[in-house]
Amino acid sequence: MTTEHPQWFTSSYSSNGGQCVKVATNLAASHGLVPVGDTKYDDGPILNVSAGAWAAFMEMAKSVQP
Incomplete structure (x- = not known):
């Protein structure tokens, strides 16, 4: 279930x-x-990233070795 x-x-x-x-x-x-x-800024600006771009970012981040 998602919320608004x-x-x-x-x-x-x-x-x-x-x-x-x-x-x-x-x-x-x-x-x-x-x-x-x-x-740090609860009421600060929010960047809305497309779901596809977020998924691609997460895949890239998972592939990086520390």
């Missing part, structure tokens, strides 16, 4: 140091976009 409002989450890899990106993937199926924002 972003359901934000941050990576489990972030150490909660305040330098995190928040993402809301719950809107990808219903709206075709993934909102991305900065956790």
Whole structure:
């Protein structure tokens, strides 16, 4: 079930140091976009990325070796 409002989450890899990106993937199926924002600024600007671009970014990120 999706909602009309972003359901934000941050990576489990972030150490909660305040330098995190928040993402809301719950809107990808219903709206075709993934909102991305900065956790330091709850009311700050949000970048709406297309679901396809987000999927491509995630595939690239998963393929990078640390």
